[in-house]
Amino acid sequence: MQWILQQFEDTHKLAEALDRLGIPYTWHKVVPFVGELIPEPLVADPGSVIMFGSYSLWKNAEANGYWPGVFKLRPFVQEQVWHPYLLNGPGALFLTLRDVPARLIDDGRQWFLRPVDDSKEEPGNVKSTDEILRMAERVLALEEDEIPTGSLRHDTLLMFTKPVRILREWRLWAVNDRIVTYSLYKDGSRVIHRHEIDDDVLEFGQRMVDVNAGYSPAYIIDVCRTEEGLKLLETNCINAAGFYAADLATLAAAIDGLVRD
Secondary structure, rough: OOOEEEHHHHHHHHHHHHHHHHOEEEEEEEOOOOEEOOOOOOOOOOOOEEEOOOOOHHHHHHHOOOOOOOOOOOHHOOHHHHHHHEEOOOOEEEEEHHHHHHHHHOOOEEEEEOOOOOOOOOOOOOEEHHHHHHHHHHHHHHHHHHOOOOOOOOOOOOEOOOOOOOOEEEEEEEEOEEEEEEEEEEEOEEEEEOOOOHHHHHHHHHHHHOOOOOOEEEEEEHHHHOEEEEEEEEEEEEOOOOOOOOOOHHHHHHHHHHOOO
């Protein structure tokens, strides 16, 4: 597998793991939002290229026909088999930003909101209805061509749900439908990156992968413990998400061993 890396703190950690495994890689700068690489890589086999860095790399991978390139994901909230396990799934309200002013009433209610697509236009967070309405007003006051690429747009589809108290959060990495590594990343309100996981959390994460086998050759699944039990928080693109305290050598070896069907 040919590895193409964009320079970030996390990708430098990945590079150290690749060095230990004896896997070569090249460094590149990425034109923001466009995904063009500087310098342009010399690719021996487009069917055996993996890229790590910013999410916009998917454009370069798609334009050049790289596989696996970047693992773009279907919106996890649209995966019916996961609905019973989602933290913010039951009773969710789905609205485009342009529909928000007409559909949300300024009643002081708190909402958890996030874009449906894995685009990071707005990170998942809790806001009051007033804050949401003011955010929508700012964006809708702009013409579509005035909005920077990668920002919230008039047609961005958002999910709104009731906030839930989260006790602990873990990130798990799935490759070929198997959890290969993991990391604790939050304990209550404290950010803590440790390579540890509770047995029931690891079992739950693998069960989430099993019930939706084939979702993607490689992806991230975030799991949390709540007062109501374990829940699936979200999935993330493996190429552009933080590694926290994952075992990167194990992860890199698993990805490097992927074979195209």
